[in-house]
Amino acid sequence: MLPELQQHLLSLLQAAVHHILPEASPVIKLERPKQADHGDIASNVAMQIAKPARRNPRELAQEIVAHVLANPAAAGVVESADVAGPGFINLRLTQATHQQVLQAIAQQGSQYGNAARRNEKVIVEFVSANPTGPLHVGHARQAALGDCVCRLLDAGGYDVLREFYYNDAGNQIHNLAVSTQARARGISPDDAAYPSDGYRGEYIADIAHDYVNKATVEADGRSITATGDLDALEDIRQFAVACLRREQDLDLQAFGLKFDNYYLESSLYSDGKVEETVSKLIASGYTYEHEDALWLKTTELGTGDDKDRVMRKADGGYTYFVPDVAYHVTKWNRGYTHAINIQGTDHHGTIARVRAGLQALDLGIPKTYPSYILHKMVKVMRNGQEVKISKRAGSYVTMRDLIDWVGQDAVRYFLIQRKADTEFVFDIDLALAKGEENPVYYVQYAHARICKLLRDSADLTDSLASADSSRLVAPTEITLLKRLAELPGLIQTAGQELSPHQVAFWLQECAADFHSWYNAERIMIDDIELKRARLRLADATRQVIANGLDLLGVSAPQQM
Numbered sequence: 001m002l003p004e005l006q007q008h009l010l011s012l013l014q015a016a017v018h019h020i021l022p023e024a025s026p027v028i029k030l031e032r033p034k035q036a037d038h039g040d041i042a043s044n045v046a047m048q049i050a051k052p053a054r055r056n057p058r059e060l061a062q063e064i065v066a067h068v069l070a071n072p073a074a075a076g077v078v079e080s081a082d083v084a085g086p087g088f089i090n091l092r093l094t095q096a097t098h099q100q101v102l103q104a105i106a107q108q109g110s111q112y113g114n115a116a117r118r119n120e121k122v123i124v125e126f127v128s129a130n131p132t133g134p135l136h137v138g139h140a141r142q143a144a145l146g147d148c149v150c151r152l153l154d155a156g157g158y159d160v161l162r163e164f165y166y167n168d169a170g171n172q173i174h175n176l177a178v179s180t181q182a183r184a185r186g187i188s189p190d191d192a193a194y195p196s197d198g199y200r201g202e203y204i205a206d207i208a209h210d211y212v213n214k215a216t217v218e219a220d221g222r223s224i225t226a227t228g229d230l231d232a233l234e235d236i237r238q239f240a241v242a243c244l245r246r247e248q249d250l251d252l253q254a255f256g257l258k259f260d261n262y263y264l265e266s267s268l269y270s271d272g273k274v275e276e277t278v279s280k281l282i283a284s285g286y287t288y289e290h291e292d293a294l295w296l297k298t299t300e301l302g303t304g305d306d307k308d309r310v311m312r313k314a315d316g317g318y319t320y321f322v323p324d325v326a327y328h329v330t331k332w333n334r335g336y337t338h339a340i341n342i343q344g345t346d347h348h349g350t351i352a353r354v355r356a357g358l359q360a361l362d363l364g365i366p367k368t369y370p371s372y373i374l375h376k377m378v379k380v381m382r383n384g385q386e387v388k389i390s391k392r393a394g395s396y397v398t399m400r401d402l403i404d405w406v407g408q409d410a411v412r413y414f415l416i417q418r419k420a421d422t423e424f425v426f427d428i429d430l431a432l433a434k435g436e437e438n439p440v441y442y443v444q445y446a447h448a449r450i451c452k453l454l455r456d457s458a459d460l461t462d463s464l465a466s467a468d469s470s471r472l473v474a475p476t477e478i479t480l481l482k483r484l485a486e487l488p489g490l491i492q493t494a495g496q497e498l499s500p501h502q503v504a505f506w507l508q509e510c511a512a513d514f515h516s517w518y519n520a521e522r523i524m525i526d527d528i529e530l531k532r533a534r535l536r537l538a539d540a541t542r543q544v545i546a547n548g549l550d551l552l553g554v555s556a557p558q559q560m
Contacts, residue, residue: 057087325357
């Protein structure tokens with residue numbers, strides 16, 4: 001519902017509770033009843049305060065309802081109220097109250113649903129792929145989730161930074177270099193001499209070809225020219241990483257995603273941040289030496305780890321969570337008191353370790369910092385068969401494959417429409433279907449249908465702001481008005497719960513309500529004032545659907 005309406009209803013209930021039980025101070029929550037015939041707004045406040053007050057919750061609810069209805073401030077807003085079940089308070093709002101949403105949408109336009117700025121910073125880290133190959137469908141799911149979360153938080157009033165953390169250090173980068181070196185020397189992946197942990201996609205052959213031919217690649221605002229020296233493994237490494245960073249940049253461009261900042265894991269070592277973090281952890285007293293290794297007492301730091309963890313191995317190398325701790329210290333020091341990481345479920349084990357390291361440093365960082373969204377992988381189906389192979393990557397379907405097959409809009413919408421922690425099957429055939437069974441087509445078609453309706457009534461569109469919304473009284477019109485009023489609350493809830501799939505579901509419900517209204521009520525009628533009112537409702541629905549699609553990074557076409 002509209003924020004100002006929500007606050008008004010809360011004040012009515014708070015005034016009633018204070019009048020009946022002055023000592024009570026409940027946190028009153030409003031929700032939409034699960035059954036439409038139970039009213040527009042429900043509250044369980046009577047059940048909250050009944051037990052400590054030693055009152056019967058139904059009787060208490062009846063008193064609250066009577067006080068609300070007697071309050072002059074409820075006139076014109078609350079039409080009726082009753083008590084259901086063990087003490088739920090159900091409020092029914094006036095038609096005029098529902099119709100007010102049209103004015104808010106007309107005034108706010110593309111900003112409708114957005115909250116006031118909070119002056120709070122949040123950093124969202126996602127995709128963060130090793131520069132060892134093209135982005136795969138799992139990265140695509142991260143990209144969809146991360147970008148939508150950022151859009152929701154921005155709409156919710158936060159100052160949001162999108163960050164890509166490049167894992168450009170460690171064994172995987174070494175494997176990339178020796179794989180490229182082998183292909184440059186003419187050794188194929190099927191040859192026994194090929195590195196056992198090497199990368200086998202055809203993109204490695206392309207990089208090797210360019211390296212031998214001393215090609216130049218543009219990446220990160222600088223040019224790197226291959227030396228062609230097959231014995232210079234560091235040269236090969238730098239060139240291969242630059243090639244794949246450029247490749248991944250092209251993948252992200254095809255997805256319509258731009259990051260605000262790229263942070264290099266290697267910089268944590270070159271800038272001394274890893275060593276500095278390790279020194280401070282040792283000074284904290286939460287480390288110990290055992291079997292020539294340095295351990296962190298993660299079990300003593302209250303983050304839920306089941307055993308202590310090795311920080312520095314016997315060979316002197318650091319385990320992978322140590323630079324992660326150093327990296328998150330930089331997030332905190334940059335002023336990001338809210339941090340969200342979006343990663344695959346295979347990263348579950350690192351959560352407690354990273355948080356434990358941050359707690360040991362005693363920097364005032366909350367125990368739940370950073371927050372995580374862990375997603376499961378995606379299975380791609382086409383013609384009833386699972387697709388596993390990509391021509392470019394060799395053993396997996398890439399982000400670019402999906403975009404080439406079904407387009408950016410379908411990829412974004414499909415990958416966002418399920419909770420992150422659920423398995424997802426990406427059905428290529430469904431994504432290409434032009435019917436209501438395809439959710440993105442169904443929602444976009446509603447928008448395009450309204451645009452055509454408005455084009456066909458161009459002589460009236462300039463005067464819609466003054467249309468008499470009180471004429472909108474049909475049941476399907478009230479239902480649609482209620483739905484449009486939900487967007488501000490949806491943005492807040494989906495952002496707070498880090499659940500962008502809620503937006504996709506809501507858009508489908510909004511489109512369904514529009515189609516039901518469109519099919520039930522004639523718009524092209526002789527009654528000009530009613531026609532204008534209905535066109536005003538259609539135009540408001542168009543704006544709200546466009547705003548919702550924008551939260552997903554999906555276009556709102558004017559014709560299809």
